[in-house]
Amino acid sequence: MAAKKPAKSADNTQDGRALRGARNRERIVEALLELVREGELLPTAEQVSQRAGVGTRTVFRHFDDMESLNSEVQAAIKLEIDPLLTEPRATGSLQQRTRAMIQRRIAIFERIAPFMRSGDIQRWNTPFLQRTYADDTRRLRADLLKWLPELDGTDDDRLEALDLFTSFEAWNRLRVDQRLGRERTQEVIEAAALALLAS
Numbered sequence: 001m002a003a004k005k006p007a008k009s010a011d012n013t014q015d016g017r018a019l020r021g022a023r024n025r026e027r028i029v030e031a032l033l034e035l036v037r038e039g040e041l042l043p044t045a046e047q048v049s050q051r052a053g054v055g056t057r058t059v060f061r062h063f064d065d066m067e068s069l070n071s072e073v074q075a076a077i078k079l080e081i082d083p084l085l086t087e088p089r090a091t092g093s094l095q096q097r098t099r100a101m102i103q104r105r106i107a108i109f110e111r112i113a114p115f116m117r118s119g120d121i122q123r124w125n126t127p128f129l130q131r132t133y134a135d136d137t138r139r140l141r142a143d144l145l146k147w148l149p150e151l152d153g154t155d156d157d158r159l160e161a162l163d164l165f166t167s168f169e170a171w172n173r174l175r176v177d178q179r180l181g182r183e184r185t186q187e188v189i190e191a192a193a194l195a196l197l198a199s
Contacts, residue, residue: 029072029073041121085143098148101148
């Protein structure tokens with residue numbers, strides 16, 4: 001007489017479901033990241049589900065709506081760029097530090113550009129993305145003052161202008177609308193920032 005196979009315990013079944021659920025969740029987030037990186041700035045739930053290899057219902061089983069999915073994507077991007085923002089800052093003259101700051105920012109912008117552009121499309125009616133954008137703007141302003149502490153606590157117009165010149169929006173205008181390459185964009189931003197500091 002053949003021995004009976006041991007029955008699967010409820011705990012094992014639940015563990016298996018939890019593991020599958022976690023894998024599906026990761027695949028969904030990665031699918032959205034891939035689609036945006038490839039230039040699909042406003043992916044639909046159907047596109048995400050197809051790329052992830054899951055049903056549309058599975059997408060919404062893990063995420064209440066696209067805004068909650070965007071929240072996961074923003075967390076993934078933050079993990080990617082935080083090391084760049086927290087790397088030791090260069091020392092040296094004001095000009096040397098300005099160049100180093102711009103070089104680092106351009107490296108960040110080049111990596112996150114598709115996600116920033118995607119956020120621009122959705123931000124007008126997405127409170128989460130509005131808050132994220134405001135937080136990012138404040139973080140970059142604080143980062144600017146860490147690189148150039150001479151401007152901290154001043155009402156200097158140069159600070160406001162530098163905040164603008166070294167922003168993603170200025171970089172994006174040069175890269176997309178004015179069709180400049182990465183190196184030329186860096187040269188233009190550096191020239192504007194250094195001229196402003198010398199004034």
